Amino acid sequence: MRISTNPDLQTSKGFSRIIAAGLFIIALSGCVKGRLYQRTVDWDHAGGNAGQTKYSELDEINTDNVKDLKVAWVYNSGNMAGNVQCNPLIVGGAMYVTTPAHEVIALDATNGKELWRFNPSREGESLGGINRGLAYWKSGGRGSILFTANNYLYQIDMYTGEPVESFGYNGRVDLNEDLVRPESEMAITSPGSPTVCGNLVITGALSWGAPSNVSAFDVKTGRRVWIFNTIPQPKEFGYDTWGNKDFWKKGAGVNSWSGITLDEENKMIFFCTGQPKDDFYRSDNKGAQLYGNCIVALDAETGQRKWHYQAIHHDLWDLDLPAAPILATINHKGKKLKAVIQLTKTGNTLLFDRITGEVLSKVEEVLVPASTLPGEYAYPTQPRVSWPEPFARQVVRGNELTNRTPEAHAYAQKVFNSADAGWFIPPNKKGILYYGIHGGAEWGGGSYDEKENVLYVNSNELAWYIRMKDINEMPVGEKASKLSPGKAVFLKMGCPSCHGANREGQGSIPNLTRVDQKYKQEDLMKIVKKGKNAMPAFPQIEEKDLLDLTNFLLNKENANAVVAKNKPEYRSLGYEKFLDPDGYPATAPPWGTLNALDLNSGKIKWKVPLGEYEELKKKGMATTGTENFGGSIVTKGGLVFIAATRDEKFRAFDKKTGKILWETKLPYGGYATPATYSVEGKQYVVIAATGGGKLGGKTGDAYVAFALPD
Template identity: 30%
Template sequence: MSSVLAPTPSPAPWLARILGGVLLVAGFVLLAAGGWLASVGGSWYYALTGLAWAVIGALMWGRLREAVYVYAACFIASLAWSLWEVGLDWWPLAARMGVPFIIGAVLLVLMPTMRRHLPLDDPRRVALRSPPAVVLMVSMAAFAAVALVSWTRDLHAIEGSMQDAAPASASRPTAAASATGAEVPDGEWHAYGRTAAGQRYSPLTQITAANVGDLKLAWEFHTGDKRGQPGDPKETTFEVTPLKIGERLFLCTPHQQVLALEATTGRELWRYDPQVRGELALQHLTCRGLSYQPPSGAAQAPDTTSAASAASATDATAGATASTGACAAKLFMPTADGRLIALDPATGKTCPAFGRNGAVDLWAGMPNVKPGAYYATSPVVVTRQRVIVGGTVLDNASTKEQSGVIRAYDIQTGALVWNWDSANPDATAPLAAGQTYTPNSPNSWSVASVDETLGLVYLPMGNQPPDQWGGKRSPAVEKHSSSVVALELATGRAKWVFQTVHHDLWDYDVPSQPVLVDLTVKGQRVPALVQPTKQGELFVLDRRDGTPVFPVTETPAPQGAAAGDFTAPTQPVSAISFNPPALKERDMWGVTMFDQLWCRIAFHQLRYEGRFTPPSTQGSIINPGNFGVFNWGSIAVDPVRGLAFTTPAVLAFTSTLVPRPDATTQLVQDDGPPTGALPALNENFGAPFAARMKPFTSPLGIPCQAPPWGTVAGVDLNNGRVVWRHRNGTVRDLSPVPVPIKLGVPSLGGPLMTAGGVAFLSGSMDDYVRAYDVNNGRQIWQDRLPAGGQATPMSYLGADGRQYLLVVAGGHGSTGTRPGDSVRAYALEKR
């Protein structure tokens, strides 16, 4: 036995030396970095493992038996530590145990080879047989058993069924009718969310959970408009949800062209190019959709199914235009150079009676004129008498930006009726000639909703730039930032305000369209408004007065803002919340234990005190980040049963304040100064600090927090209960190797629900459109898209009697998904 344990003068096999050298180097790396982690209050595991690996690496040069024993013991200790930290959660386990398992497997494979390299009389041949090999195999088998068990469950899933949700009374008016005053035909789609209520719900029932697997591509249309043209900002995106009116589809492209297609075939009928001027100071270049005004007294446009009816509609409208300059019906298109254009849906020509030659100048009365820095990226609001326009301003470029004013124009003439400036909210009379609106006031860049029965328009509000420092905000700005505001349609005066974040320092502007739906809560029928937020809340409010339907709790928030600023003592949290749990060191993740170690060190170096940790010069972790748990895609709601299909995403960001020495120096343009007229974002010229914001990722670009990063979830809005939740999407298009591993990835672009019990989503970051069973959230169909599908799908009835699913696939510049120009329509086979 002593001859087995004692080293011999003959050299170790070269394979053992190589493996020993690898372990020796890796051990010293882990020892150094792990010691750093331990010194800042983190886990001692990595330092101790590094020391053990260094010892094992040294033993591999001469004492192979002892090396195998020690490695087996280290492996078992690593498995025990991993289970203590994360339990049977597979992907966090894999990040911790992947490298040790691979090394152990290599060691087992090499042991017979190393035996063959030794002389027959070398006692180390015995050392490379059992029991050391058996001990190592048993320890690795223990991990394999743990892995198998973890694969059978998802600790982040919620299993349940919505089948028991009580349907609403069938005799009540539809939410579309009560909200807009005109019922949209079942087979059509008249607004961004189908109706002004913003529900993203189709009452069509032809496609069901039983037959959705038979969906096939019916037609595909290419617009010819892709990102990458001169002057395009990074965030050039194809986010449109088309309208379906009569037998036509209407959509806009990123570069602002407007198209009419035949709904059943995808054939182009007309195209309008607004000739947007170049050299624009753009942060975003997109068009999320058009807005539609039906003919006076009608709920829909004339049927244009046949060539004869299309010609008749065209002739009638053209006649009205020729004699009066007015169009019987209108499409409204906001342009990147600051115009609101009215088009005749029959011909694609402008409506001369609206504004000046068919357009309203949105720069009128606007301070700090800089073409491209202000325009409406989202569709405008259309009511019987008004067209209401918000707009986006440059985010964090300077303190001298445009106004976030909301304006209402006469829908026939384009004359200004009222204006509501959130920094000067009581002065709603049309601005006098020569005056300007308040610079830098909070804006409403997303999609608004309308209840014409109540006479209110509901606006999701943003912040006053800069987002991360608010030391000079006025009382009016403080009141209206990051809130939902209900304005009277007749006067523009605020009826009520509900703030979703107090003194917002995190870019938690309200990004989602408010959803209007009548709910049955505790036996009472309530006209509700559901507001998703970036921080993960679903605030359910009475849309008559803004009072919460479900409890909202003011929760203590971290303190200690940057110099010259303050933080709110509390923040509102809804009873329905997808707020991610506070991060801990054990939540750090990576592809390997090495980048996970880097994330752990970064976690301790950055400031983090939970949700609402304020930005800092040290650098702060903001979780969720400004990508948002919910963004402009909002949620889909079934108004009959009061059910919501939601797409929560969780990605932590970092926010670091950089003190400004002056008002001109560029401090945070890490990719170099912007080209042409494009703005220097996040510089905050005129404020005390620039801001460096980025996702919280490892050096490999992998999120530092463990997956899932994206899920789908079903909520019963009648009782506020999350019924089911599942991870959604794969890393096929996010990783260097296109492996469709279902980690759960974020989505950008809203979902669609149908009365057939199926929901659709195309916005996940892996270029698929998917269908889900609404009752349990299970995925039941998918199809590969030619580009990123970061838009909200819609559904309509074709002239052939088939229900179509329409998906836009054009990619998104900020998320890096594949660019394209596809409009794809799916349907079941003709019977």
């Protein structure tokens, strides 16, 4: 958060100079009482500041008056495809947001009126993937917005919305250039917001089919200045932790997709990573597999590693570290210490000395079970955190199954009895039950109040049921149960993780059982190879596999075709939530929570359910909490603001007690992190409300801002 002033805005002479210089002016029709904005409190980074604390010093809206909060304005972008996860950027009275089509739009932050719109697509491109935020750079009289769309990093003039032609190729850089494979095989995207350090713009990367990285580019030219390979190459630190010595060029994953955190004083960046691909089985590949599931600290100017910590070794559970690290100053052994916080999907809070990487949390390596799948070498130990205390359940237990109805309990008990449940049990053919794929923490991360030394984090407590199958195994029984070549490719590529084992889809992710009614084979092949909307690209797929896959999706396969027996190759039957027959979680509530964690004591100060099922409340069930996606912000005014929930509500909690002080129904689900800012002394809170995403529901196009009545 930054206070901005501009004395040139106070005179007509200065006004003319600004127009002549081409600097951004709040639209004349949108001025407050006919004046240009002279003083603002900005939200000028994704996460509010470079340290990603999501904290604001604003207190005009506070615990006494938040009950009076009203809609100040609503902006509708016109793109109804959903799902926007963008944390808005507010600088000097202007707000910068994105749409599902990756357009960037500048708004008057006092009334939501559109000032300009930039569409990054060129020559009929369809830009897919997710954008979670933008970055801001200014030098002298020049200012620009940097953001990613699909495999490109863009820079546009923040006052006009025009591309900065000197940056890369007419305003954009291809993130896939000059990497370990040809550009056509890389499919790098970058959902997290870039970070600006001096004249460098730093961005993470995500790829389903190629090795990932973190890179810095010259903000003036677009030239790549340095690259950090998250799958180490020969002679790089960590290369010897991989049993497969060619994984650095043939493998995939170890993505950094949640954003980059910057320590401006020490010129250090911090980021976290996910697991290698495939998610649940990587045969003949022993070792801890750095930098999978790590928090990493680099020199921001050179990209050299300062330190790292691996939270999960050789991850076989899709427990990628989900959220950008948070910078903090904490009390440790009686002294103030500059620290960094990393949240995990297992409900843990990891604390580190920011400079040295010393682990401040209490962690011990414990023995875990070996894999029972041929060719898989699960790591023999995993870190267990005993302090701070976890903010989410970590093991599915028989005495914590649902009692919503006798039938629901009986079903949950049957599945529980048939599967394995415990601490880091590797995936197997029998099936495992565990928490974590969608939480504890998710990509929204936490919000941190340094004055109170309290971390606020929303958590999911939804269990998953993962079963493995050898895709090269000759099935027996009826023809309908046989594994065809196309179904084998469907499993091998991890398609069930989004579309389900039976292609039925989930949330707003489409059902694929009737694509033959919509697409021709050549169109479907193009979508698989190049991606579309949120669908990632798979350019590395072999032509035979592509033909088999599209035949399967179009229901054109020979009914008698089966996969020949080869070396065992296991894939999951799909990302299957542990739900009861009515579609509710099969464990006991709460299913989603908001937590206040005291970092002095390491204890949870309060925990409350986050979200509700109205139909269950009408039947007399207490508030259960729901699955939630999106983060919180915390303010000096004593409030924690968060949307995120399945019930499409936006809420303000008392940060001291966890009591709900205000709530409102959004037009669509708010699956993003809000922002707060002030213009001319008036505080606003804004949230992207577009629905869709992993929770599904209706999709829309709204940004909604709230303020106190005048």
